[in-house]
Amino acid sequence: LLVALAAMTHPLAGIGGFIGLAVLFFNGARETFRPVHLTAIATPYAIVGGSWLMYVLQDWDAFKAQFIENLRDRQTGRLGLVAITGEAKRYLEAFGFSPSMNPAHRVRLIQLFPVVAGFGLLVIRAFGDRFARIPVAMAVAFAVALFFAEGSRQAWYWVLLSPLAAIFAATTLDFLRERWGNWSAYVAGALFIGATLVSVGGGI
Numbered sequence: 287l288l289v290a291l292a293a294m295t296h297p298l299a300g301i302g303g304f305i306g307l308a309v310l311f312f313n314g315a316r317e318t319f320r321p322v323h324l325t326a327i328a329t330p331y332a333i334v335g336g337s338w339l340m341y342v343l344q345d346w347d348a349f350k351a352q353f354i355e356n357l358r359d360r361q362t363g364r365l366g367l368v369a370i371t372g373e374a375k376r377y378l379e380a381f382g383f384s385p386s387m388n389p390a391h392r393v394r395l396i397q398l399f400p401v402v403a404g405f406g407l408l409v410i411r412a413f414g415d416r417f418a419r420i421p422v423a424m425a426v427a428f429a430v431a432l433f434f435a436e437g438s439r440q441a442w443y444w445v446l447l448s449p450l451a452a453i454f455a456a457t458t459l460d461f462l463r464e465r466w467g468n469w470s471a472y473v474a475g476a477l478f479i480g481a482t483l484v485s486v487g488g489g490i
Contacts (some may be wrong), residue, residue, distance in 0.1 A: 290330035294338055301431050302446055309423045313416055380444035396481040397455075399475060405456030407461055425450045 289307065293300025309326070311319065342349045381394045405425065411418035425447065432443060455478060463471040 287330040287334075290334040293331075294334055298435060298443065298446055299430065301435060302428050305431060306424055307428045309420055309427065313420050313423065377444060393484055394481050396477050400455040400458035400478055401451045402454075403459035404461075407457050408454065421450055421453045425454075 289300070289303030292303050343365060377398075381392075381398050383392055383395060406424065408418045408422050412422050428450075432446070459471040460476075460477055462474055
């Protein structure tokens with residue numbers, strides 16, 4: 287139900303929820319899956335989607351002008367190197383690395399280090415740990431979906447990956463704690479939280 291409701295807030299949120307369900311299905315849930323579960327999954331989508339469709343049909347022309355035209359604007363139709371560099375720019379801008387920003391904003395890159403490190407740790411563990419594969423597969427699948435579905439490469443869509451980013455950052459902190467003790471995790475966590483507060487609060 288929550289995934290279906292998320293899809294009503296924004297199409298990309300719905301895509302992310304569907305990807306999450308699919309990854310869980312292919313990483314363990316498949317063995318216990320029964321046809322009745324499909325009904326349980328489809329029912330919330332049918333109820334929420336049907337309600338949304340009833341609302342849309344009240345003024346189809348307005349819906350077409352707002353939603354469908356906006357959707358077309360998001361599809362640049364360009365792939366290849368231009369799209370890849372644009373996608374990289376999306377994430378770099380989200381962390382303050384942009385020519386149009388004050389260089390001081392790049393302090394937010396501190397946030398990126400534990401996220402990338404945690405992702406790398408889970409990739410290594412994924413070869414022998416099914417549970418490590420789940421967040422890795424979700425992140426890769428959603429990043430690919432974002433690449434193809436959101437052609438305008440707007441940086442704020444990074445927020446849709448933030449729950450997975452939190453998992454990756456926590457993985458890094460746990461690794462530091464096991465390797466060098468609690469103090470290293472505290473220091474890294476303080477830097478991460480500090481950069482986050484600066485980012486959210488606009489202190490720089």
